[in-house]
Amino acid sequence: MAEQPPIALTEDITPPEFFEQLLPLGFAAQAGAGAPDATLAYRLTGEGGGEWTVRIAGGSMTVVRGAADAQLAFTLSVDDWRDAVLGRNGAALALILPQGRQARPDAGARALQLKGTLAQELSREGAEPFRVELCFNGAPTPRTLIRMRLQDYLDMQAGKLNGQELFMTGRLRVEGDLPFLMQVAALTQG
Numbered sequence: 001m002a003e004q005p006p007i008a009l010t011e012d013i014t015p016p017e018f019f020e021q022l023l024p025l026g027f028a029a030q031a032g033a034g035a036p037d038a039t040l041a042y043r044l045t046g047e048g049g050g051e052w053t054v055r056i057a058g059g060s061m062t063v064v065r066g067a068a069d070a071q072l073a074f075t076l077s078v079d080d081w082r083d084a085v086l087g088r089n090g091a092a093l094a095l096i097l098p099q100g101r102q103a104r105p106d107a108g109a110r111a112l113q114l115k116g117t118l119a120q121e122l123s124r125e126g127a128e129p130f131r132v133e134l135c136f137n138g139a140p141t142p143r144t145l146i147r148m149r150l151q152d153y154l155d156m157q158a159g160k161l162n163g164q165e166l167f168m169t170g171r172l173r174v175e176g177d178l179p180f181l182m183q184v185a186a187l188t189q190g
Helices: 015-029 078-086 107-111 150-157 163-168 178-186
Strands: 038-045 050-057 060-065 072-077 116-124 127-136 143-149 172-176
Touching (some): 015 060, 015 078, 078 127, 116 178, 143 178
Antiparallel strands (some): 050 060, 143 172
């Protein structure tokens, strides 16, 4: 059997190519990066969308097409997914793939214990807001919606900005269950 050529991250990348080929290759190249065993689900809405289930176990990743129960499920449009994958319109892959940070090594395991839904509406110049919903352990409630600038969100996740300060200055607006948001925010504190 002939070896398949590598898939490039171009404008015509498809969700199946990304989830079924590139994502597992990237995970393997990082040797699992100390990821805890987990099941993630991705639901892409709109033309060309679909559902994928990502299972991480014993430092290996498998991806199957279709929905399954997951500890963390992402729902976003195909257009927002493509922006994140291609790093365009201010988006970044960190918006749809959980990222580790040295100051919070156990955050991944703690995140898998949460129950609730966090919706994010992240404004950006020259494009519609980036919208993604994270559902922890299949729990629709409590539900929290945050609105903020996309770059502020990325900087907050990287530890460059403080979420409490963003909230106090009005750069982070919250609707819904504030205690649930505080549980999620505790994951990013070093």
